[in-house]
Amino acid sequence: MHPRGRLRPPFAMIARLGKNVSEAFGNFLYATGFLYNLVKESVLFLRRRQVGFRVLVMQLLFTAVEAMGIIALISLALGAVIVVQGISILPKFGQGKLIYTILLIVITRELGPLLTAFVIIARSGTAIATELGNMVISHEIEAYVSVGINPISYLAVPRFLGVTLSMVLLTIYFNFFGLFGSYVVTQFITPIQLHDYFQNLLGAMSVADIASSLIKALVFGILISFTAIYQGFKVRASSTEIPQVAIKAVGQGFVLCILADAVITLIYYV
Amino acid sequence: MDSVIELQSVTVHSKEHISLDEVSVAFPANKSTVIMGPSGSGKSMLLKVAAAIIPPDNGRVLIHGRNLQRLGQKDLLEFRRCSGFMFQDAALWENKTIFENLALPIQLHYPRRSREEIEGRIRELLQQMNLLDSLDLRPVALSEGEQKIVSFLRAIVLDPDILFLDEPTTSIDHQLLEKMLRFIKTLNERGCTIIAVTHDAHLTAMIANYLVILKDGRVLEAAGTAVVRRSASREVIEILSQVLSEAAAYDTDILDLLEE
Numbered sequence: 001m002h003p004r005g006r007l008r009p010p011f012a013m014i015a016r017l018g019k020n021v022s023e024a025f026g027n028f029l030y031a032t033g034f035l036y037n038l039v040k041e042s043v044l045f046l047r048r049r050q051v052g053f054r055v056l057v058m059q060l061l062f063t064a065v066e067a068m069g070i071i072a073l074i075s076l077a078l079g080a081v082i083v084v085q086g087i088s089i090l091p092k093f094g095q096g097k098l099i100y101t102i103l104l105i106v107i108t109r110e111l112g113p114l115l116t117a118f119v120i121i122a123r124s125g126t127a128i129a130t131e132l133g134n135m136v137i138s139h140e141i142e143a144y145v146s147v148g149i150n151p152i153s154y155l156a157v158p159r160f161l162g163v164t165l166s167m168v169l170l171t172i173y174f175n176f177f178g179l180f181g182s183y184v185v186t187q188f189i190t191p192i193q194l195h196d197y198f199q200n201l202l203g204a205m206s207v208a209d210i211a212s213s214l215i216k217a218l219v220f221g222i223l224i225s226f227t228a229i230y231q232g233f234k235v236r237a238s239s240t241e242i243p244q245v246a247i248k249a250v251g252q253g254f255v256l257c258i259l260a261d262a263v264i265t266l267i268y269y270v
Numbered sequence: 271m272d273s274v275i276e277l278q279s280v281t282v283h284s285k286e287h288i289s290l291d292e293v294s295v296a297f298p299a300n301k302s303t304v305i306m307g308p309s310g311s312g313k314s315m316l317l318k319v320a321a322a323i324i325p326p327d328n329g330r331v332l333i334h335g336r337n338l339q340r341l342g343q344k345d346l347l348e349f350r351r352c353s354g355f356m357f358q359d360a361a362l363w364e365n366k367t368i369f370e371n372l373a374l375p376i377q378l379h380y381p382r383r384s385r386e387e388i389e390g391r392i393r394e395l396l397q398q399m400n401l402l403d404s405l406d407l408r409p410v411a412l413s414e415g416e417q418k419i420v421s422f423l424r425a426i427v428l429d430p431d432i433l434f435l436d437e438p439t440t441s442i443d444h445q446l447l448e449k450m451l452r453f454i455k456t457l458n459e460r461g462c463t464i465i466a467v468t469h470d471a472h473l474t475a476m477i478a479n480y481l482v483i484l485k486d487g488r489v490l491e492a493a494g495t496a497v498v499r500r501s502a503s504r505e506v507i508e509i510l511s512q513v514l515s516e517a518a519a520y521d522t523d524i525l526d527l528l529e530e
Contacts, residue, residue: 134364138359138361138364139357139359139361140361140362140363140364142318142323142324142357142361143355143357143361143362143363143424144363145323146321146323146350146353146354146355146357146434147350147374147375147378147424148346148347148350148351148375148378148379149374149378236284
C-alpha cells in the first residue's frame with residue numbers, strides 16, 4: 001500500500017482494470033436480463049389485448065412508412081450503379097449474364113439488409129434512444145409505472161416489434177426497388193424485355209439468397225431496436241446523458257449489425 | 271395503528287449518494303401523512319418507494335402487510351388501481367393530449383368502459399378545474415400550474431383509496447389552488463389515505479394527522495401531529511420552522527399552526 005492509503009501505480013492499474021471488467025460483466029448480465037424480459041413481454045404482447053397496440057402502429061408508421069422514400073431512392077441508385085458498372089465490364093470477359101448473380105449477391109444478400117439497417121439506425125435508433133431518455137428525465141416512465149403500466153410492455157415492446165418488423169418489410173422493399181431500378185437503368189444502356197430480365201434474375205436466384213436476406217433483416221432489426229431501447233432506458237438523471245446515449249445507440253447499432261452480417265455470411269458459406 | 275404501507279429498513283442509494291438510509295416508517299390507513307424535511311432529504315424518494323414506483327436497494331416495503339416483492343401481477347395492478355400519484359413536476363405524457371393523459375388509467379383498469387363514460391368522467395373533472403378547453407391540447411400548451419392540476423386529476427381519476435402527493439401546491443395560482451385543496455379535503459374526509467410531501471403550511475394544517483420528519487435520508491420523527499408538537503428534539507423543531515418558512519415569515523407559531 002502507498003503511505004496515504006492509495007495503491008501503488010501497477011496495483012492501482014490492475015485494480016482499475018478489475019473494476020472496469022467487473023462493471024462490463026455486470027452491464028452484460030443486465031443487458032442479457034433486459035433482452036430476456038423484452039422477448040418475454042413481446043410474446044405476451046402478441047397474446048393479450050394491449051393498450052400499447054397503438055404505439056406499435058405509430059412505430060411502424062414512423063420506421064417503415066416514412067422511410068420508404070429514402071429506401072426507394074438508395075436502392076434504385078444502388079441497382080443502377082451495379083448495372084452500369086457490370087454492363088461496362090462483364091461482357092468484355094464474356095460473362096454478361098453474371099450481372100444477375102452480382103445483383104442478387106450485392107442487393108439481396110449483402111447491401112440490401114445492411115443499408116436498410118443503416119437508414120433505420122440513423123432515423124429510428126436515435127429517435128427511440130432520445131425519446132425514451134427524455135421520458136426518463138421528465139419522469140414519464142415513473143408516471144406509467146404509477147398508473148399500473150409496465151414500461152417494458154407498453155413502451156419497449158411496441159418499439160422492438162415495430163422496428164424489427166419494419167426492418168424485414170423495408171429489406172423486401174429495398175430488394176424489390178434495387179432489382180427493379182437496375183431493370184430501368186438497363187433500358188437506357190441495352191434495352192431488354194421485362195420478361196427476359198426477370199427470367200434471368202429468377203434463374204440466378206436461390207431460396208438461400210432470400211433466406212439470407214430475411215434472416216439478416218430479422219437479426220439486424222432485433223439488434224437495432226434492442227440497442228436503442230436499452231440505451232434510452234439507461235438515462236438516469238441528466239439531460240446531458242441523452243445525446244450520449246443517442247450516439248451509443250448509433251455506434252453500437254452499426255457495429256453489432258456489421259458483426260452479425262459477417263457471422264451470418266460466414267455461416268452461409270461454411 | 272393499522273398501516274396501509276410500511277417501510278422496513280429501506281435503503282436507496284446511487285453510486286455517489288444515499289437517498290434513503292435504513293428508513294423504517296408506517297403510514298396509517300385512512301389518515302393523512304405529511305412528509306417534511308429540508309431539500310435533498312429524500313422526501314420524494316420516500317414517497318416513490320412507498321408508492322412502489324422505485325424499488326428499494328435494501329429493506330422491505332409492505333403493502334397491507336404483504337411484501338411488495340412477493341406481490342403477484344394481479345395484486346400489484348389492484349394496488350395501482352386503488353392508488354394515485356401526483357408528481358412534483360407533473361410528469362404528464364408529452365405525446366398525448368390532456369384527454370389521453372386522463373383516459374389512459376381508466377382504459378387500462380376498466381377496459382370495458384365506453385368512450386362516452388370515460389369522456390364524461392374526464393369532462394366532469396376538467397370542468398371543476400376550469401380546464402375543459404384544454405381537453406385536446408398537449409401538455410406543452412399548458413402552464414406549469416395547469417400541468418400540475420392535470421397531474422393531480424390523473425392521480426384522482428380512478429377515485430383512489432391511497433393518494434400520493436409530491437409538492438402538490440407549488441406553481442399553482444391561488445384560484446386553482448383553492449379548488450385543488452377543496453378536492454383534497456373532500457378525499458380526506460371520505461377516508462382516503464393521503465401521503466403528501468409538502469412545504470405548504472396551510473395544506474399541512476388542513477390535512478395532517480401524522481408527520482414524518484426526514485433529514486439526510488433518515489427519519490427523525492414519525493408520529494401523530496400532537497406528538498410531534500411536543501417533540502423535545504431541537505432538530506425536529508428547527509426543520510419544521512425551516513420547512514414551513516412561509517408561515518414562519520408571517521411570524522406564526524408553527525406548532526400552533528399544526529394544531530389548527
